[in-house]
Amino acid sequence: MRISDRLLMGPGPSNPYPEVTMALGRPILGHLDPRFLELLDETNDRLRQLFGTSNRLTLPVSGTGSAGMEASFVNFVRPGDTVVVGVNGLFGERMCDVAVRHGAKVVRVDAEWGKPIEPARLLEAHPHPALIAVVHAETSTGVRNEIAPLGEGKADALLLVDMVTSLGGIDVAVDRWSVDIAYSGTQKCLGVPPGLAPLTVSARALGRRVERPSSWYLDLGLLAGYVNDTAGRGRVYHHTAPVAMVAALHAGLGALIEEGLDQARARHASCGTLLQEGLAELGLELLVSAEQHRLPQLTTVLVPAGVDDAAVRRELLSTYDIEIGAGAGRLAGKVWRIGCMGHTARRRNVLALLAALGEVLGR
Amino acid sequence: MRISDRLLMGPGPSNPYPEVTMALGRPILGHLDPRFLELLDETNDRLRQLFGTSNRLTLPVSGTGSAGMEASFVNFVRPGDTVVVGVNGLFGERMCDVAVRHGAKVVRVDAEWGKPIEPARLLEAHPHPALIAVVHAETSTGVRNEIAPLGEGKADALLLVDMVTSLGGIDVAVDRWSVDIAYSGTQKCLGVPPGLAPLTVSARALGRRVERPSSWYLDLGLLAGYVNDTAGRGRVYHHTAPVAMVAALHAGLGALIEEGLDQARARHASCGTLLQEGLAELGLELLVSAEQHRLPQLTTVLVPAGVDDAAVRRELLSTYDIEIGAGAGRLAGKVWRIGCMGHTARRRNVLALLAALGEVLGR
Missing domain, CATH: 3.90.1150.10 (Aspartate Aminotransferase, domain 1)
Structure with missing residues (x-):
């Protein structure tokens, strides 16, 4: 061919950075090799810089951006929870679909496709939602939704933000905006092929995570044991990390940070x-x-x-x-x-x- | 570094084939590019050869082998279904965990770690299970479990087989053995880095799939619309396919088939x-x-x-x-x-x- x-x-x-293509051509490492774990740690540190966060639980989920969306709902939504979702494009729609599948009662806040969602409408949609979810950069319309006022006004709710198309391309500030859960994709402004979903979770959100979510693959309790040595006895094997893609992400983030x-x-x-x-x-x-x-x-x-x-x-x-x-x-x-x-x-x-x-x- | x-x-x-490393170094294609779709179709044809099947729904799931396991349960198990699981190693254990999370009543058939599971014990474990699940090649013990008698004796049950470590390394015959659902991983005998889970599903199993499974990301109805043009109006976008890894898999399968x-x-x-x-x-x-x-x-x-x-x-x-x-x-x-x-x-x-x-x- x-x-x-x-x-x-x-x-x-998007086209990958040359550094990324070179990283993909390197010999691969085992997922428990000390050198790979070092590379993974460094990748997560770099992700923290990009997300603007000090969240300990920051990692690339082993799937594309949509797996990041699913991980965000399956670990934090319990059947019957009220979830406010902003919808002004395809990815807001998708959030509703994913939330409903995990048993949420979804309160939709629609705005015209091509117009942003007013933060006040999301904050006033329900008196005490478990979660407020919105897309930062709607890939289906090219609209930027404002996030900072949501963090200020969220009260007891968790704030979940889709940063698939924003991370690396426009200003993102997870901690400053009080975002609790954010996920992204590698194939947009990070200049890495698709295949991983960078995810970051605040301590506040972690305290409310579902103990045993329906998804084993995306169970953040198990994932944390591998990326963070949460038990203090070394990393616990969960699934085989996609080592080549992690090396590619490491390189892409390196190129961005060096620039x-x-x-x-x-x-x-x-x-x-x-x-x-x-x-x-x-x-x-x-x-x-x-x-x-x-x-x-x-x-x-x-x-x-x-x-x-x-x-x-x-x-x-x-x-x-x-x-x-x-x-x-x-x-x-x-x-x-x-x-x-x-x-x-x-x-x-x-x-x-x-x-x-x-x-x-x-x- | x-x-x-x-x-x-x-x-x-395992170490990737040189052809795989070269494929990873190529320029990437968009996930809807006609040339990528051609490459995806050819990859799925090659997977059919490896699996020994003519199943139309044969595709690489966008996650590691464990995502293949999860896709196999979430799409075919309804709450309350009886699932017989053979356990003679870690991956049999994992199947039980995944099945329970999706609401299955699990009937475990244990065998000593290091010994195979007698097929008759799996067939006699329950009079009419919805599904019988077993690991073909237990990566935790190095044991090969026999599959063919399960296909012969499964009666109305679906037969689900983990072929993560067997595919490409030992004889595998999905159609001849009447396996309904089988998944694998790329990082074992296929000589490709981890990151994809080849999956194949029989028409018989497809007829019983869960209409709207809890996982949006692994929903085979939606995935089929992208890989197979099920609606007859062209492929329907689901998630962005991990194009670099698919190209790598294509190359690895090519090397095996050429050999x-x-x-x-x-x-x-x-x-x-x-x-x-x-x-x-x-x-x-x-x-x-x-x-x-x-x-x-x-x-x-x-x-x-x-x-x-x-x-x-x-x-x-x-x-x-x-x-x-x-x-x-x-x-x-x-x-x-x-x-x-x-x-x-x-x-x-x-x-x-x-x-x-x-x-x-x-x-």
Whole structure:
């Protein structure tokens, strides 16, 4: 099979950092090898820096971002618990589905797809929910939801935030915002292939975790025994850690930290601005009208009337080796999603995409 | 960090095939890219060859082998179902834990760790269980359990088999043995890093699957829509597939199939014999006394009296860069587990291990 060298500008995966690809080419280590455990510890330290937290329980869950979502609900929701979920896109919808499967009574707070959710509405939705859950950066719409006021106003509730598309790309501050549970994915702004879900849990949340959740694989009590030596007698084997992917994550986080987290965020911001201005110059309309609610790393643009959505994406892929994303959920066929995340977030790539899209659209 | 080049002769991971490492170093593809979907289809075809099945629903689950175990229970067990589980090692124990979490009434059939479970005992344990579950190759003991008679005698029950350590190393015949659900792991005899759980499900089992299992991430109805286009309108996005690991699995299966599955099994068999004879020559005793119940790919050997278990393993690791495994569960401290799986299953490696172990033990 011929090797394709795609420029990945969809909603993820993004192109991995070269350091990540090199890490994947290294000999692997056993999951109980002291050198691997050292690498895992360092990976978790790096994740703490990215999340802005000192949470002891911070680890890559052995599944994709959605496994992080599931781990967040299965370990903290008991049947009958009231869970307030903000829904202004596909991933908010998904949270509702996952929460209901674990027996939660879900109180939905909907907002238009393309508009943010007002924090006050989430805080006023129920007098004493067990949990308030919201998506920080909605990958289906390109909207940024505000988190800080939720931490201030959550009272006794736990605050759960999906940071799949935000971590590494825009400001994230788990401790400062009083977030109790946050998860992410590796294939967005971290510049690592998909396969792991970074997760962090506050001590406050840990004190309320479900003792024996329905999922053995995602049981945080068991996972903590492997990542943190909670029993004080060495690590306890749970499942075989995906060592190659952990090495890749370690390398990706290393690249970001070496660049500087502020610099990396500024790079995402300037690429986002360049892209969004360029799309406007092509005469295209963005879904998210208010600039302050847009994500730099994920831009949704309306498919112009009379243009064949799929044909444009196919042409970009076949002629230019550039991938952009289709609309998802109720936006299917109506928007394109253009990602500018991780290693992909480079001025050169944005210019290439804009020029190619201009050619395909004949503008 | 200095790069360690370990010879991985523990219970997994094994050393990846060179083709696998090369595949991990390639540019990645998006999870909806036509070229990736082609690669995924081909991977699933290759898995069918390995499993010996024509099951349409055959796929790599996006988690390690244990996620395969969990997917097998969460999709097929309803609260109150009777599940017969064979237990002659740690992974049989784990099956009981997972089954109970999903509401099953578990009927345990125990056998001594190091001895196989007689199929008749599993078939007679309950008059009409919903499911009979057993581990084909017990990684904690090195015992091979017989599967074929279970398929013949299962009557109305579904037959679920853990093939984590057997697939690719010894004969496996899902269709011929009438196995309904089987899962595996990539990091054993397939010679791929850990991170995926190959899974195959018969049409008979599919007809009885739980409509909306508690796990969204492992919901086979949703997974099937992505891998198989079940709705006939193209693939439906579920979660972002771990594209790099799927490419690695594709390459590992390719290497095995190119070698020939019979040849690969013969290679595992001859390495196992060489290892087990060599250990006997060193004066060491194997846990599994009957030769016909031993696995060639995973050998448990008793730690001799007066020998420091951990010190020997440390010395092998630090001086020789060879990893062997400790005992697990009730065999902790009592045995070493020596794997000879996937790319590691080479005469050269067995000779190196035997010579090194001889030096460390002073024999």
